[in-house]
Structure formats: C-alpha cells, structure tokens
Amino acid sequence: MIVSIIYGAISFLVLATSFVAGDEPYSTNLEMKLRNYLFTNYDPLQRPSKTVGTHVTLNLLTVNSLDIKEEKLSISGYIYIHWEDLRLSWNGNTTYQNIRFLFSNENYMWRPAVIVENSVSDMSVISDENTLMRINGSGFVVWTPGGIYETNCACDVTYYPLDTQICSIVLSTWAYTSDEILLQLGSPAVQTSKYSENGEWELMSVFGQNTSTTRESKSFSRLMFTLILRRRPLFHILNTILPVVIMATLIVMVFKLPPESGERIGMSLTAVLTYAVYLTLISDNIPRTSLSACILSTYLAIILCLSALAVILTIIVLDLYFNIEGDDVPAWLNRFTHHVMVRFSCWKGTTCYNGRNRVTPTNKKQVLLSSNAVLNLGDSQIADQELEKKRKLSFDKTTDDENTVLEYSWKEIALIMDKCFLYIFLFLVLLATLITFVNLGCNY
Ligand SMILES: *[C@@H]1O[C@H](CO)[C@@H](O)[C@H](O)[C@H]1NC(C)=O
Numbered sequence: 001m002i003v004s005i006i007y008g009a010i011s012f013l014v015l016a017t018s019f020v021a022g023d024e025p026y027s028t029n030l031e032m033k034l035r036n037y038l039f040t041n042y043d044p045l046q047r048p049s050k051t052v053g054t055h056v057t058l059n060l061l062t063v064n065s066l067d068i069k070e071e072k073l074s075i076s077g078y079i080y081i082h083w084e085d086l087r088l089s090w091n092g093n094t095t096y097q098n099i100r101f102l103f104s105n106e107n108y109m110w111r112p113a114v115i116v117e118n119s120v121s122d123m124s125v126i127s128d129e130n131t132l133m134r135i136n137g138s139g140f141v142v143w144t145p146g147g148i149y150e151t152n153c154a155c156d157v158t159y160y161p162l163d164t165q166i167c168s169i170v171l172s173t174w175a176y177t178s179d180e181i182l183l184q185l186g187s188p189a190v191q192t193s194k195y196s197e198n199g200e201w202e203l204m205s206v207f208g209q210n211t212s213t214t215r216e217s218k219s220f221s222r223l224m225f226t227l228i229l230r231r232r233p234l235f236h237i238l239n240t241i242l243p244v245v246i247m248a249t250l251i252v253m254v255f256k257l258p259p260e261s262g263e264r265i266g267m268s269l270t271a272v273l274t275y276a277v278y279l280t281l282i283s284d285n286i287p288r289t290s291l292s293a294c295i296l297s298t299y300l301a302i303i304l305c306l307s308a309l310a311v312i313l314t315i316i317v318l319d320l321y322f323n324i325e326g327d328d329v330p331a332w333l334n335r336f337t338h339h340v341m342v343r344f345s346c347w348k349g350t351t352c353y354n355g356r357n358r359v360t361p362t363n364k365k366q367v368l369l370s371s372n373a374v375l376n377l378g379d380s381q382i383a384d385q386e387l388e389k390k391r392k393l394s395f396d397k398t399t400d401d402e403n404t405v406l407e408y409s410w411k412e413i414a415l416i417m418d419k420c421f422l423y424i425f426l427f428l429v430l431l432a433t434l435i436t437f438v439n440l441g442c443n444y
C-alpha cells in the first residue's frame with residue numbers, strides 16, 4: 001500500500017516536471033504533429049542549401065563476378081550517404097524533445113541525384129523509395145540505398161590466368177553541378193567489415209578517390225571506388241596450365257618414336273588436334289580484345305606452330321627413312337650430316353658439338369658397329385656389311401676425325417635428323433614454357 005502510494009507520487013512528480021519543461025513523452029500523435037510541423041511548406045525539389053555537402057561510404061558486401069570476357073564487374077552492396085537538411089531539424093523546439101528520429105522517403109523529401117557513371121545495366125539516378133531516410137533532431141539525414149551494381153571494367157588479360165584486375169565504381173552527381181552538390185568521401189570511404197569472399201577473385205584492396213568530371217562544360221563532383229582483384233589461380237593451374245604443358249611434351253616425344261612403328265604421323269596429328277581443341281576451350285575464357293595480347297594465348301599459338309612443324313618434319317624424316325625412290329645421298333647432305341647434325345646430336349658417341357669428350361679410335365669402331373646393328377632392322381645384311389667395310393677403310397685412312405667424311409645411309413641420316421629435331425624441339429618447348437611461366441609468375 002505504502003509502496004504504491006510512493007510510486008504514484010513519484011510518477012506524478014515526474015509527469016509534472018516534464019509538463020513544466022514542455023517535455024511531452026513520445027506518442028504517434030506527437031510524431032504526427034512534428035511531421036506536419038516540418039513538412040508543411042517543404043518542397044522536395046528544393047535543395048537544402050546553396051552547396052550541399054554529401055558524404056558517401058561504399059559498403060561492399062560481395063563481389064558477385066568479374067567477367068573478363070564481357071569486361072563486367074558485378075558487386076552487391078549499399079551506399080551509405082548522409083547530408084544535412086536544416087529545414088528538417090527540431091532541436092530548437094523543446095516540444096519534440098522526446099522524438100529522436102523521423103523517417104521519410106524520397107517522395108517527400110529532397111535527396112541528392114547521384115548516378116553510377118560506369119554502369120552497364122542501368123543509367124538512372126539512384127532511387128529507392130522503399131529505403132527510408134533517417135532524420136535526427138539536427139536535420140542530419142542518412143540514406144542507405146542498396147543494390148547490385150554492374151559496372152564496366154577494362155580488363156588487362158596479358159597475364160591471364162595469373163592476372164590482377166583493377167575495377168571501379170564511379171558515382172557522380174546528375175543535374176546538380178559541383179557548386180550545388182559536393183560529393184565527399186565518408187570515413188571510412190569503403191566499409192568491408194561485412195564483405196564475404198568470392199571464390200574466384202581475391203579482394204586485394206579497395207579505396208575511394210574524389211575527383212571531378214566535366215560534362216557540357218560544367219564541372220560535376222565525382223567519387224571513384226576502386227577494387228583491386230586478384231584471380232585465385234588454383235583452378236586455372238589445374239585445368240589450363242598443367243594440361244597445356246603436358247601436351248607440349250607430347251610434341252617432343254613424336255621424334256622419339258621409331259619410324260618403323262608406323263604411328264608417328266598418327267601421334268603427331270593427334271597432338272596438333274588436341275592442342276587446337278584446347279586452344280578453342282581457352283579462347284572461350286579470354287576476352288576478344290586486341291588491346292593487350294595474352295601471354296598464354298601466345299604460348300599456345302607458338303606450341304601449335306611447333307606441333308604443325310613437327311608433323312611436316314616427321315613426314316620429311318619418314319620419307320628419307322624409307323627412301324622409296326632409292327636415290328644416293330647427295331654429297332652436301334652427307335657433309336652437312338657429318339659436320340653439323342652428327343655433332344649436334346652426339347650421334348652414337350661421336351664428337352659432340354662442344355668439342356669435349358672426344359672418342360678414341362678404338363671406341364669409335366665399336367660405335368660404328370653398334371650403329372649398324374640398328375640399321376639391320378630394315379636394311380639387308382650384305383649392304384650393311386659393305387657399308388661397314390667402306391667406313392672402316394675411310395676411317396683407317398686417316399686418324400684425324402675432322403677431315404674424315406663418313407658416308408651415311410638414308411636411314412642413318414633420317415635417324416640422325418630425328419635426334420637433332422628431338423633436341424631442337426625439346427629446347428624450343430622448354431624455352432617457350434620457361435619464358436611464359438617466368439613472365440606470368442613474375443607478375444603474380
Ligand atoms: C515548437 O512547435 C510548436 C508546435 O508545432 C510551435 O507552435 C512553436 O512555435 C515551436 N517553437 C519554436 C521555438 O519553434
């Protein structure tokens with residue numbers, strides 16, 4: 001009983017004091033009254049002051065996709081934009097002291113006309129009547145229109161698939177020049193605390209810049225939010241780079257296949273076709289731009305040329321090997337084989353091109369014998385023995401290896417050529433692969 005009397009007395013006192021101070025408690029009626037008080041004679045077309053300073057923060061939620069083929073970045077997020085509209089302040093009037101915030105939307109009050117300048121999906125002033133603006137007693141307005149923004153992004157494909165792209169979202173004022181609306185970066189300019197990672201692109205950094213732009217000889221305020229995105233390479237290493245490099249080694253191995261097997265043309269053509277198919281698969285992912293050449297495409301094109309060349313050389317080698325017309329080996333070819341190709345390919349233990357590891361004559365005889373053992377596969381025994389005799393004669397005549405020109409059979413020349421091509425192709429493929437991946441890797 002006593003407690004309730006004391007409680008009643010206290011609540012009466014509180015009410016009385018607040019009435020004396022003109023401090024009416026919050027009620028929907030009071031808010032209604034405030035709304036009428038503020039919005040009578042309020043024109044939403046009239047801007048709040050001569051130069052309205054607006055502060056913008058980009059809240060980045062996700063990077064949905066960056067399509068380097070279409071050069072399109074899609075992000076989800078919202079723009080936190082605030083400004084001051086002193087016509088909507090009720091701080092000075094104690095009647096409304098208990099109302100802290102008021103809500104309204106763009107149909108009833110002024111808002112800055114801002115567009116996403118590099119949008120590829122729609123070019124209209126950012127508008128969202130369902131997103132309410134929050135106004136506090138000082139006339140301070142906060143608006144957070146959200147959406148999916150699709151912007152153009154000029155992609156540099158040189159280092160695909162180990163590339164880093166720089167994309168931006170450009171906001172600028174529409175209709176109002178920078179004398180009427182000044183866009184400024186909020187602090188922070190970009191908020192990423194709610195950002196969730198994209199599986200393909202890693203967000204390296206994101207920042208805002210204030211600039212200005214000129215349209216129809218008037219200056220407009222502009223904000224640029226730049227995202228630096230780096231591709232996560234694992235998928236592409238497993239699905240693009242690895243198969244491409246493995247296939248490049250196939251081309252080299254064509255020259256290792258014995259001519260008798262009869263599979264060489266089949267294998268070399270298969271290697272070319274596989275490559276051509278792969279090239280189409282990859283070019284589906286690469287933008288059709290000629291502004292920058294993609295290193296990987298160049299590499300693929302080089303390997304494709306090499307594999308086509310391998311087919312042609314294989315045919316030549318096979319033609320020489322089987323020598324259907326039965327001509328003699330021309331002297332120049334014999335000399336060329338002896339002086340260049342044999343040394344280059346270290347054929348059967350002969351002096352290599354670097355001049356070191358010279359073979360002693362005793363070794364050399366064995367070497368020649370063993371080389372003939374290979375030839376026995378297809379050639380007749382008698383012809384081989386004659387050849388061997390001839391060689392031994394010419395070899396015995398002079399011990400100076402430099403002046404002796406052995407006579408080579410077509411089969412031998414073909415096999416020596418094969419070995420040379422094997423080395424040349426191995427070198428070229430390794431060189432191309434090395435240059436390509438050092439280039440790609442250095443950029444990453
Ligand atoms: C406060 O609001 C009341 C009612 O809306 C109005 O009559 C009064 O003039 C206002 N006082 C001031 C100081 O503006």
Ligand SMILES: *[C@@H]1O[C@H](CO)[C@@H](O)[C@H](O)[C@H]1NC(C)=O
Nearest residue numbers: 091100135136137138139140
């Ligand atoms: C309204 O918000 C601004 C910015 O946060 C603040 O400076 C100001 O004090 C607030 N006014 C009231 C009455 O809360």
Ligand SMILES: *[C@@H]1O[C@H](CO)[C@@H](O)[C@H](O)[C@H]1NC(C)=O
Nearest residue numbers: 184185209210211212221222
């Ligand atoms: C960018 O913002 C700074 C600080 O707000 C200001 O001093 C500068 O003039 C602005 N630059 C442009 C080009 O608007």
